[in-house]
Amino acid sequence: MQLKEIPLEGIPYDRLRIEKVPAAPAYQPRDPDLVPAANRAVVVNPDRICMPIGAMWAVLGVHRAIPFVQGAQGCTTYARYTFCRIFKEPATIATASFHEDAAVYGGRRNLVEGIRNLVVRYWPEVIGVVTTCSSEIMGDDIASFLKEARARLRAEIGPEKAEQIVMVQINTPSFAGSHVEGYDRAAKTFLQALAVKRDAPGNRVNIIPGLLYPGDIREIKHILQAMGVEATILFDISDTLDAPLEPPQRIPYYPPGGTRLAEIREMGNACATVALQADAGGSGAVYLERKFGIPAVMGPTPVGVAATDALLRHLSRFTGRDIPEELRAERGRLLDAMADALHHTMMKRVAIFGDPDIVAGVTRFTCELGMTPVAVAAGTPSRRFPQEVEAVFAEYRDLFLDAPKVFNGGDLFEFEEYLKTLPRLDLIIGNSKGVDIARELEVPLVRVGFPIYDRFGYQKRPIVGYRGAELLLYEIVNALLDYRYPDDRTQQL
Numbered sequence: 346m347q348l349k350e351i352p353l354e355g356i357p358y359d360r361l362r363i364e365k366v367p368a369a370p371a372y373q374p375r376d377p378d379l380v381p382a383a384n385r386a387v388v389v390n391p392d393r394i395c396m397p398i399g400a401m402w403a404v405l406g407v408h409r410a411i412p413f414v415q416g417a418q419g420c421t422t423y424a425r426y427t428f429c430r431i432f433k434e435p436a437t438i439a440t441a442s443f444h445e446d447a448a449v450y451g452g453r454r455n456l457v458e459g460i461r462n463l464v465v466r467y468w469p470e471v472i473g474v475v476t477t478c479s480s481e482i483m484g485d486d487i488a489s490f491l492k493e494a495r496a497r498l499r500a501e502i503g504p505e506k507a508e509q510i511v512m513v514q515i516n517t518p519s520f521a522g523s524h525v526e527g528y529d530r531a532a533k534t535f536l537q538a539l540a541v542k543r544d545a546p547g548n549r550v551n552i553i554p555g556l557l558y559p560g561d562i563r564e565i566k567h568i569l570q571a572m573g574v575e576a577t578i579l580f581d582i583s584d585t586l587d588a589p590l591e592p593p594q595r596i597p598y599y600p601p602g603g604t605r606l607a608e609i610r611e612m613g614n615a616c617a618t619v620a621l622q623a624d625a626g627g628s629g630a631v632y633l634e635r636k637f638g639i640p641a642v643m644g645p646t647p648v649g650v651a652a653t654d655a656l657l658r659h660l661s662r663f664t665g666r667d668i669p670e671e672l673r674a675e676r677g678r679l680l681d682a683m684a685d686a687l688h689h690t691m692m693k694r695v696a697i698f699g700d701p702d703i704v705a706g707v708t709r710f711t712c713e714l715g716m717t718p719v720a721v722a723a724g725t726p727s728r729r730f731p732q733e734v735e736a737v738f739a740e741y742r743d744l745f746l747d748a749p750k751v752f753n754g755g756d757l758f759e760f761e762e763y764l765k766t767l768p769r770l771d772l773i774i775g776n777s778k779g780v781d782i783a784r785e786l787e788v789p790l791v792r793v794g795f796p797i798y799d800r801f802g803y804q805k806r807p808i809v810g811y812r813g814a815e816l817l818l819y820e821i822v823n824a825l826l827d828y829r830y831p832d833d834r835t836q837q838l
């Protein structure tokens with residue numbers, strides 16, 4: 346590319362911006378028959394990753410727990426790499442390390458020896474055995490392998506120690522679903538394996554947060570504490586994947602946090618379960634309702650005013666606790682910021698993509714801000730997602746001239762192709778996988794959801810609750826300001 350010469354007198358202030366070369370004008374329309382993902386045999390730029398990673402995420406939210414991946418090393422390495430990139434924390438994940446012999450003879454020996462090695466080196470309290478494509482296709486009989494593994498442990502470390510180690514089997518064939526379903530299956534499986542009913546329900550609430558970041562879980566804890574609500578959070582990654590650095594650390598190292606085993610067992614005695622993401626964790630809430638009669642609430646993910654109001658109402662209804670002045674003030678401050686920003690956000694056309702629950706939550710919040718969602722895309726297909734966003738569109742129908750386009754499943758290629766046909770787009774909200782799309786369309790990208798690997802500290806920044814929504818609002822407005830206004834005019838806004 347030829348760079349422009351810098352004139353001897355320098356660059357005047359109004360030309361300091363680097364000129365972007367728009368890629369979109371050179372865009373050649375694709376074969377319309379091949380644009381919809383449903384018409385293709387391949388996925389291009391998927392907005393989902395494999396099922397085991399969701400289960401690993403969940404297991405890492407349990408105290409002294411290690412995921413054991415029954416598959417090849419690659420199925421583990423990429424997950425560890427992903428977690429390290431996103432959380433900037435070490436993620437201890439064991440692997441059965443399949444090679445050709447496992448493909449021929451099955452993964453029994455790998456599992457039995459792998460569990461034995463994991464135990465004698467790391468002494469975990471909980472092992473989440475996460476299956477992969479290869480072990481599921483081979484038909485590994487994990488339940489009987491685990492019996493054999495426990496017999497081996499009994500023989501080597503003694504029956505008492507061997508019995509103390511909890512092993513939970515989570516079947517996650519990646520060809521059957523995405524990371525969202527992997528997390529969902531982990532929630533159900535852990536509760537099936539561990540939750541027990543002892544007596545009449547107490548006043549504790551179960552919270553299954555779904556694929557939310559440590560900063561979000563801290564915000565949920567803040568709400569619970571402000572209301573005086575006692576709760577168990579399954580799976581609590583706030584202090585395992587965002588642990589303080591406290592040298593010297595011992596090996597094996599276990600972060601201080603995570604949901605305790607005893608707490609998971611007690612979840613069978615709660616007064617209610619709130620799954621903040623219906624698609625990621627909702628099955629756990631349904632299981633507790635069917636098995637123990639514990640009322641279950643599914644979502645919405647508490648992004649924005651109405652969804653956070655709904656969470657507070659549920660908590661208040663189940664526990665009899667009032668909504669305190671502290672949270673009312675936070676709500677008021679959010680409303681104040683929304684009113685202050687309305688002339689920036691009103692009628693701005695936004696496209697949103699990511700995991701279904703996050704997209705539904707953010708869609709509602711953008712409507713609360715007076716924005717106009719023009720396209721919303723869930724990377725993982727969901728039964729609830731279309732109804733949820735259509736209900737939001739119906740509620741805010743005055744914002745729309747044309748019906749927003751809803752993608753349920755599909756890939757980002759299809760989403761991008763649609764965005765390129767739009768007369769105007771002001772903003773994209775989604776994860777880091779949208780960077781190239783945003784650059785090509787020359788619109789800003791506000792990063793939310795999973796994964797975010799090209800920004801620093803976003804795992805600590807909440808988007809849930811009133812305070813999280815306020816932070817998200819700042820990002821939306823500042824992204825629009827950076828993009829829409831000359832630098833020398835922003836001081837007047």
Ligand code: SF4
Binds near residue numbers: 476
């Ligand atoms: S898609 Fe299957 S083979 Fe690939 S990493 Fe995930 S579990 Fe392993």
